[in-house]
Amino acid sequence: MGGCPNLRQTTMVKSDFGYNSKVEGEVIVTRADAVVNWVRSHSVWPMPMGLACCAIELMGAGGSRFDISRFGMEVMRFSPRQADCMIVAGTVTYKMAEVVRRIYDQMAEPKWVVAMGACASTGGMYRSYATLQGVDNIVPVDIYISGCPPRPEALLDGMMLLQEKIRQEGGSLKRTFRGRTVETKIVR
Amino acid sequence: MEAAVLTDRFPRTQVLASQDMPTYQVAGEDLVETVRFLRDAQGFDLLADLCGIDWKDRTPRFGVVIHLLSTTHKEYLRLHVGAVNDAVPSVSSLHPGANWHEREAFDMFGIRFEGHPDPRRILMWDAYPYHPLRKEFPLAGIEVPLPAADVAEVTGQAVEPAPMMGGPFVSPGGKMSQAEPSALDQSWNEEKPKA
Numbered sequence: 001m002g003g004c005p006n007l008r009q010t011t012m013v014k015s016d017f018g019y020n021s022k023v024e025g026e027v028i029v030t031r032a033d034a035v036v037n038w039v040r041s042h043s044v045w046p047m048p049m050g051l052a053c054c055a056i057e058l059m060g061a062g063g064s065r066f067d068i069s070r071f072g073m074e075v076m077r078f079s080p081r082q083a084d085c086m087i088v089a090g091t092v093t094y095k096m097a098e099v100v101r102r103i104y105d106q107m108a109e110p111k112w113v114v115a116m117g118a119c120a121s122t123g124g125m126y127r128s129y130a131t132l133q134g135v136d137n138i139v140p141v142d143i144y145i146s147g148c149p150p151r152p153e154a155l156l157d158g159m160m161l162l163q164e165k166i167r168q169e170g171g172s173l174k175r176t177f178r179g180r181t182v183e184t185k186i187v188r
Numbered sequence: 189m190e191a192a193v194l195t196d197r198f199p200r201t202q203v204l205a206s207q208d209m210p211t212y213q214v215a216g217e218d219l220v221e222t223v224r225f226l227r228d229a230q231g232f233d234l235l236a237d238l239c240g241i242d243w244k245d246r247t248p249r250f251g252v253v254i255h256l257l258s259t260t261h262k263e264y265l266r267l268h269v270g271a272v273n274d275a276v277p278s279v280s281s282l283h284p285g286a287n288w289h290e291r292e293a294f295d296m297f298g299i300r301f302e303g304h305p306d307p308r309r310i311l312m313w314d315a316y317p318y319h320p321l322r323k324e325f326p327l328a329g330i331e332v333p334l335p336a337a338d339v340a341e342v343t344g345q346a347v348e349p350a351p352m353m354g355g356p357f358v359s360p361g362g363k364m365s366q367a368e369p370s371a372l373d374q375s376w377n378e379e380k381p382k383a
Contacts, residue, residue, distance in 0.1 A: 094347045095313050098336035101343065127350040129320050129329025130312070138343045 034167075040084075040110065041166040042072035044159070047083030047107065049100060051090030054117040054149040058089045061152035068152075073159055080106040085162065086139070089149075091119040092132040104139045112166070114158055115141045118148040189230050189263065198222055209255075209264040216276055219269050223254070223279045232256035232265055235283035240271075240293035244323045250299050252276045254286075271299045278304040296321035328352045 048058055061068045068074050077083040080103045092100055104113065115135050118124030121144045123133035135141060142165060145158040191210065195201050200215040201222065214222050226232040237255040250271040257264055269276050278301040280287040290301040291310035298319035301307060308314060313335040318325055328349040334340035 095311075095335060097334065097345070098339050101336075101339045123350065127352055128327055129318075129325070129347075129350065131350065132345075133348070133350055137345045138339065 033169075037167045037169055041163040043075075044073035044085045044112075044163065044166070045075045045077050045083045046073055046114075046159075047080055047086045047103070048076050048078070049086050049088045049090075049103065051088070051092060051096060052117075052119060052149075054089035054120070057149045057152055057155060058087060058116065061155045066152035066156065068156060068159065071156065071160055071163065073163075080104070081108065083107055084110060085112045085114060085159075087114045087116050087155075088120040088135045088139075088141075089116040091124065091126055092135050092138075093130050094132055095130075097132045097135075097138050100135060101138045110169075112142045112162055113139050114143045114145065114162060116145045116155060116158070117150055118146065121146070124148060189258075189261070189265070193230070194222070194226075197225060204268060206266065209266050211266040211268065214267045214269050216269055216272055219267070219277050220279060220282065222267065223256070223282050226256055226265065227282060231258040231260045232263075234259055235279070235285050235289075236264070238279075238286050238289035238293065240297035240299050240321070241268075242297055242321065242323045246270075248272050248274070250274055250297055252293060252299060254279065274298060275300040275302050277302050280304055295319070298322065 048055065050058055060066055062074065062076060073085070080086075084107060086100075086104055086107065088100065104111070113135070115121045119126060119131070120135045121141075123131050125148070127133075132138065143158045143162045145154050147154050150158075189210070191203050191212075194212055195203065198214070198218045198221070200218055202213040204211040204213050212222075234257040235254065236257045237253075239253050241251040241253060243249055243251060248270040252269045252271060254267040254269070255264060256267070276299055278286070278290055280290055280301070281303065287304070287306070288310055290304055291306070291308060293299050294301060294304075294307060295309040295311050296319055309316065312320065315335060317332060318330060320329070326349070328351070329347065331349060332347045334343075334345055334347060340346065
């Protein structure tokens with residue numbers, strides 16, 4: 001395959017149009033779930049929910065030095081309709097919690113949530129009246145990343161862990177939230 | 189600017205002791221005219237800061253502190269106003285920069301700024317029932333419903349008091365400890381067996 005089309009024209013034989021075992025290799029047999037999960041895991045479109053300093057590291061992970069696109073998830077979407085992984089990067093206040101949940105609801109299934117950093121995971125150092133003590137109180141979180149803020153490598157590690165998790169998922173869209181299985185309910 | 193310039197013009201104004209900049213106690217009735225006089229006649233043309241204070245035991249309990257800067261004379265000046273009946277006249281008509289500062293002081297202390305063009309909360313949500321920087325308000329917070337009722341219904345989450353664990357940013361005992369500041373209460377620590 002490849003090469004100059006004009007050269008190929010001269011040597012083209014009938015077998016080039018059909019299935020070419022030298023190029024395609026052997027036939028792979030698998031389950032539909034596995035294929036779907038494999039495709040999903042390598043086309044994660046993150047929704048950057050950047051709320052504090054973690055967002056700076058998130059941007060660093062997207063830049064050329066750390067290059068999140070090496071792992072097939074560089075397409076940051078600022079519209080929740082086009083995203084399937086919300087990276088909550090930063091401190092979630094109670095005032096912002098409503099917005100985070102609403103954006104999560106606006107994302108299409110299947111969707112995943114990554115709690116990036118101490119604040120998103122547990123409230124971090126903000127033990128105060130204004131801060132939600134962990135974004136898992138309002139949305140189901142798949143991956144928690146430690147750090148304050150986590151380095152881009154930690155984010156990449158977390159995202160690869162998420163890919164691993166996606167590859168092991170069953171066909172169901174149900175997920176666990178606060179220890180029980182729930183179906184996603186839409187908030188308008 | 190000599191202190192007499194202000195105290196002669198506004199007899200209710202008193203000089204307060206201060207270590208850094210000239211400080212005056214201004215009566216609420218005089219505040220707008222004082223700020224106007226300082227801005228127009230004395231060159232204090234920049235409002236650097238405006239904040240509230242909870243004095244707890246004083247009467248009036250709340251006060252407002254205004255920092256003014258003269259960009260021509262390179263001088264700072266501080267005004268303190270007691271909030272009689274928790275109210276202070278707004279100076280946002282003279283210094284537009286005071287607008288959000290006054291909203292914050294209202295949000296955090298419940299000080300009303302009379303004549304403010306938009307007297308809403310600025311940090312907490314509109315329906316929040318408390319003023320968090322008042323002395324009696326616990327840092328951890330008080331349980332109230334989430335601002336969005338529909339989100340609260342789906343998630344079962346409320347605005348809950350934060351777990352303080354002995355309070356944040358407490359240095360361990362001993363003076364000039366090299367250890368990281370941490371909570372006094374280490375009951376959450378995995379070194380202790382979990383209940």
